[in-house]
Amino acid sequence: MQTTTEYSVCQDCLMFIAYGDEPDDGPDLEAAMKREIGDTGGHFSTGIAPTEEDPDGSGHDEFSRSSCELCNSTLGGSRHGVTLIIPVPSDG
Numbered sequence: 470m471q472t473t474t475e476y477s478v479c480q481d482c483l484m485f486i487a488y489g490d491e492p493d494d495g496p497d498l499e500a501a502m503k504r505e506i507g508d509t510g511g512h513f514s515t516g517i518a519p520t521e522e523d524p525d526g527s528g529h530d531e532f533s534r535s536s537c538e539l540c541n542s543t544l545g546g547s548r549h550g551v552t553l554i555i556p557v558p559s560d561g
């Protein structure tokens with residue numbers, strides 16, 4: 470069992486989640502991720518659950534002015550879907 474939470478994140482966050490590639494000058498993405506994950510033992514994965522409008526489950530938005538849901542960057546730009554996956558111990 471697991472629970473999932475979808476986030477809409479900026480290019481920097483997507484790259485960090487996909488490749489562990491942290492920008493030299495920017496917010497501390499590792500800290501931002503750890504803040505979201507907390508002590509749940511969860512992890513981030515790129516992509517979101519596919520829907521009829523988004524069959525690839527990329528959550529891609531060419532341009533958005535809404536802030537990144539992970540690092541809170543308010544820079545307008547592309548947004549990508551990522552999912553926080555948290556394992557849930559079964560009740561037996």
Ligand SMILES: [Zn+2]
Nearest residue numbers: 479482537540
């Ligand atoms: Zn971001």
